[in-house]
Amino acid sequence: MDPCPFVRLTVGNLALKVPVPAKPARTVIHPTSSPCFCKIKLKGFPVQTAVIPYNPSETLVSDGNHHPQTGFIAAATFHLSKDDLNKIAGKSIFVGKLFLKISIFTGRTGATCGVKNSGRLLGKVSVPLDLKGAESRAVVFHNGWTSVGKESGVSQFHVNVRADPDPRFVFQFDGEPECSPQVFQIKGNIRQPVFTCNFSFRSTNSDRHQRSRSSEQGSGRGWLSSFGSERERPGKERKGWSITVHDLSGSPVAAASMVTPFVASPGSDRVSRSNPGSWLILRPGEGTWKPWGRLEAWRERGAHDGLGYRFELIPDMSANSGVVLAESTLNTAKGGTFTIDLGGCSQVNAGSNGNGSNRGNQRSSSPGCSPRRGSGDFGMGLWPYSAYRGFVMAARVEGEGKCSKPTVEVSVQHVTCAEDAAAYVALAAAVDLSIDACRLFSQKLRKELCHTNDLGS
Structure with missing residues (x-):
């Protein structure tokens, strides 16, 4: 289409x-x-x-x-x-x-x-x-x-x-990400199914067992422990969420996996900026999942609480370096638009309308064309950083307690195959789910987001 x-x-x-x-x-x-x-x-x-x-x-x-x-x-x-x-x-x-x-x-x-x-x-x-x-x-x-x-x-x-x-592919979830919806591509009044999503809970014990077997077999799946925290954290936490994006043939083409639990800070019921939860955005390659990006999220204090977030590309599966493409805040009550827009790497102060709408540009506070951490300068001339210019993507999500069916816009220049588009769809799902993951722990989540043992308690 x-x-x-x-x-x-x-x-x-x-x-x-x-x-x-x-x-x-x-x-x-x-x-x-x-x-x-x-x-x-x-x-x-x-x-x-x-x-x-x-x-x-x-x-x-x-x-x-x-x-x-x-x-x-x-x-x-x-x-x-x-x-x-x-x-x-x-x-x-x-x-x-x-x-x-x-x-x-x-x-x-x-x-x-x-x-x-x-x-x-x-x-x-x-x-x-x-x-x-x-x-x-x-x-x-x-x-x-x-x-x-x-x-x-x-x-x-x-x-x-x-x-x-600035032509874009537009995708829309047919339901909330935690309900394992279909994803449609939109053009005008035409809606065409392109992906399906499967939300699940990743078993911590199962992950440990798989990582142990992978290390013994030398398959290279030991990256999970590098990006997340394997330890059991006492107290209030939300962990193990995962969403996999499949093409219409049923093949997995992207995934978002919660690798660092969203944990309440000591003495509070909120996820703080100093201890954010995180997701890995994964793409298939060489018979296994390969990390493509990392999304960190936390709850910002203010007159109106916000979802603070930071998204970075991961070069060569390295946990110690990342190229920040977006860092901003969404209104947790009204929702808003998660945007990656690298228009010239300039310093832009976009007026806020309180909902993070991408109708006006919202720039990251960190330059998207340089590494945030690490000793090497990856440069604008090296893949994949030289490919990320101008508008990249935007994902509109709703606020807490509202039915959220994210709409995703992806620039044509950043999509060469179904896996490219699926990675942005998985990222949009992670942003939407982070609204719930950063919800105050004094508030209950819907049953689809709760482990079976949590429902029974």
Whole structure:
């Protein structure tokens, strides 16, 4: 089946040029002494916030052809589906052109004396957008300097706004992962079954026995003990969950296995960041399972509790190194979208709408193009790291106590076979199940997530 059309609208290469006065006023915040930021708005999408690099006017050439950065450095990204594009096209008939609006502020972003994003408005920029045909070709709407502020030419703001085709395969679980559902590929109104899932409990004693036999036979299945904890942990814990993804012929093509139990911190009923639970995302190879990625999850404290997570690739089955591709938080009450988006490895501060929606880009706090641990620099030119660029995948999950049927989007450039797609489906299932695994231990889980002996107690 063909992929679904998506458009990636990217705002980047931000820079601000403000003349330095001979005697700056003490009451005015100037970019040389304090960073600037901007709010980027697209109607129907969460507002995003980005820091603007300051460029002194004397360092810029005056021929109008100078660009503040070489290449492209993303500051904000909006992901538009076919439905979004149709809505925009319909509204444009009645309300006119669509605009991307950027408000530029001097001063620091954040909260000061209880006032959010306290800063002085320097000016506003509106970029008209015509997204017709953007599904099939790249379009640059603006790339250059524009005057901002009350007095023309006093300050100049540089921005690049572009749209690129970003086709994706879309999958949807037909039920909650713990209920062993089918997974369908979606395009418009067409639903085609492509995978089945099997949720089960991994037996700790059985695993130990298998690992012992594997080590004796030299089959190389002793990796499990390297990535997880085999010891029995006293107290409150959730352990042994596993979900296997099969193709329609019944062959296993991916799996997610809980290798570190989700354990309540001493004196509490929550999984803490200092002691997270973890999953291995597995792919078949050479007659056995091979680790592909690791997902860590915990419960974040706050006004609204969140699911903290970190996902990393595992190079060559090494437990001591990993390349972080995503690290963020989901709202445990409302749910949200787990996203891997490596648009240029830039520092992006996406405005949060409280549910982690991937309609606006949510970037990892760790760069996805460099190792988080380990002594070696794996580099951008070595497989598989050079393959992970731009949007990779997104998985929408529901919050606690809600019926969650995850929807998974995977970029076409990251799928070459069924096993590729299945790995992302298994990862999405692990994220969804982590919502339950990190639930407060004072709350009961549904029966599908409880061991038989837990139900009897």
